[in-house]
Amino acid sequence: MSVFEGFKFRKVSSVVHDLDPRIKFFFVSVLFVMAILFTKLLALTVLFFIPLPFVFMAKVNRQWLRSLRGAAFLAIFIFATNFIFGYFSPASFQGITPPVDTLVEYLVLLERAAAMTLRFVVLIASFSVFFLTTSPDHLGLALQQSRIPYEFCFAFTTAVRFVPVLADEAQTIMDAQKARGLELERGNLLKRVKNYIPILIPLIVNAIRRSLELAESMESRAWGASEKRTNLYELKLKRADYILVLISVLMLLLAVYVWLYVSIPSLTTLLSL
Amino acid sequence: MIEVKDLYYTYPTGLEALKGISLTVNDGEFLAVMGQNGAGKTTLVKHFNGLLKPTKGEILVDGVSTRDVSVAQLARNVGFVFQNPDHQLFSETVEEEIVFALRNFGFEKAVIEKQVDWALNLLDVTQYRKTSPFMLSGGERKRVALASILAWDPQVIILDEPTIGQDHQQKEKLQQFILQLNAQKKTVIVVTHDVEFVAECSPRVILMSQGKIVVDGTAKKILTNPKVLAQASIVPPQITQIFLELADLGLPTDVIDVHEATKILLNRLRKRS
Ligand SMILES: Nc1ncnc2c1ncn2[C@@H]1O[C@H](COP(=O)(O)OP(=O)(O)O)[C@@H](O)[C@H]1O
Ligand SMILES: [Mg+2]
Numbered sequence: 001m002s003v004f005e006g007f008k009f010r011k012v013s014s015v016v017h018d019l020d021p022r023i024k025f026f027f028v029s030v031l032f033v034m035a036i037l038f039t040k041l042l043a044l045t046v047l048f049f050i051p052l053p054f055v056f057m058a059k060v061n062r063q064w065l066r067s068l069r070g071a072a073f074l075a076i077f078i079f080a081t082n083f084i085f086g087y088f089s090p091a092s093f094q095g096i097t098p099p100v101d102t103l104v105e106y107l108v109l110l111e112r113a114a115a116m117t118l119r120f121v122v123l124i125a126s127f128s129v130f131f132l133t134t135s136p137d138h139l140g141l142a143l144q145q146s147r148i149p150y151e152f153c154f155a156f157t158t159a160v161r162f163v164p165v166l167a168d169e170a171q172t173i174m175d176a177q178k179a180r181g182l183e184l185e186r187g188n189l190l191k192r193v194k195n196y197i198p199i200l201i202p203l204i205v206n207a208i209r210r211s212l213e214l215a216e217s218m219e220s221r222a223w224g225a226s227e228k229r230t231n232l233y234e235l236k237l238k239r240a241d242y243i244l245v246l247i248s249v250l251m252l253l254l255a256v257y258v259w260l261y262v263s264i265p266s267l268t269t270l271l272s273l
Numbered sequence: 274m275i276e277v278k279d280l281y282y283t284y285p286t287g288l289e290a291l292k293g294i295s296l297t298v299n300d301g302e303f304l305a306v307m308g309q310n311g312a313g314k315t316t317l318v319k320h321f322n323g324l325l326k327p328t329k330g331e332i333l334v335d336g337v338s339t340r341d342v343s344v345a346q347l348a349r350n351v352g353f354v355f356q357n358p359d360h361q362l363f364s365e366t367v368e369e370e371i372v373f374a375l376r377n378f379g380f381e382k383a384v385i386e387k388q389v390d391w392a393l394n395l396l397d398v399t400q401y402r403k404t405s406p407f408m409l410s411g412g413e414r415k416r417v418a419l420a421s422i423l424a425w426d427p428q429v430i431i432l433d434e435p436t437i438g439q440d441h442q443q444k445e446k447l448q449q450f451i452l453q454l455n456a457q458k459k460t461v462i463v464v465t466h467d468v469e470f471v472a473e474c475s476p477r478v479i480l481m482s483q484g485k486i487v488v489d490g491t492a493k494k495i496l497t498n499p500k501v502l503a504q505a506s507i508v509p510p511q512i513t514q515i516f517l518e519l520a521d522l523g524l525p526t527d528v529i530d531v532h533e534a535t536k537i538l539l540n541r542l543r544k545r546s
Binding site: 169172173175176177178179180181182183197198201202205206209 | 319322324343344345348349352353355357359360361362363373374377378407421422425
């Protein structure tokens, strides 16, 4: 459940927390695009360092690290599959003449797998900063002011808000089933997957029940009665927001330029020089 | 026997929920753990079947430290009925629900059949044997949950807030049932802030507040001491309140039971006339 921890908002005040969510989202989207543009380890390593100043400014280092640790399992999986698939179909790689047999060729494969893993880590790292520093309320407000229909905004913010609730509930259910002798880490792979059925069913049933209750209580408070909703708070762009837009746009332009005109060397070629 | 020695527990969030608890629960004892919300009652009893392990200090269950054994091993002797039955019910039929734990504990098929019949009968849910637990009413679900734990006949039974959300009749039944269990030499531990329930069952009571035990004593001693109760935001039973207010008339101040109260008042009235 520790991946969830990295996406749980805590109310703190900092420059990063006070940024406009729309701008912050634009910034992480630029990071996202850059991570997709580049496939070289060197470039992705540089990308990894970009969200770091924001993590420190927002003082969310602990939670941010926890979300990275939570993603470790998936990262290892991505690394392994990339390496294995690369090994069996190496034809598409520059610098490899199949079959993979020399040290250099193995290094090329390893670097590629590492790059793909780092791409995933960059995505988690940047989106985690976004969610850690943006309150669900702010997010909802941002969606609404982007002219997205209120029903969708509400569904989205409610979903985000219920993630921690679901995580807590999953823990309680796990405890209740362990108290009835369920041992999650027992048996072969298939048995282990099956062990989660007694946890998933109550979790899903309760989630559905809760959503029905929520719908009833919302409707009894006249949800959707007025056509045009107004908000108590309005988001307004401040100076810091304009600066971040500028940074994001410059980053994007630079990235596109590098992508078009600069060929980034791979580590393996650099080292073998 | 459960021995708690200077127990401290801190949640991963950093919240210190238990601060130096020492307590011995003897075999066959009936103990009520009282205190306001967040006092640490659930945290304490979750240590008795190993769901939580001490941060500092030690718990011995029949002489064995809970650190050294798994929850499944402890649960065989210590049954834990969670507050909300919806956190555990997941099977297609009531019967399957009860079989679940028995199978986890590795009982033989013949024994399982016998115990299921016994538990269904005990909680008066035999007629729902083939019904889905999700189709039952709240009170019935609670009874199925109870049956699913009593089915393996643990020596110690822990009930977390058993009377919450039950109507008067269900509460009355449950109370009779719990007393019966205790009469059969089971150790019963009930977490509750229902003073009427405690007054009628008259168990040993420990009162908790902010992770510590405030007092430990008989129900009569504790429920008639408004000062101590106030520390845990608990109000004495109504009958006790009346007798406390009428203390000037020379009435006893340690009455918690309605029948006892009636007797005293009747005697008074008879003497007058
Ligand atoms: N899983 C958890 N993680 C963090 N804190 C918790 C958790 N469960 C309970 N707490 C906190 O520990 C304290 C004691 O909780 P609990 O034992 O559930 O109290 P009670 O059962 O007396 O109402 C509360 O302040 C509660 O917020
Ligand atoms: Mg509790």
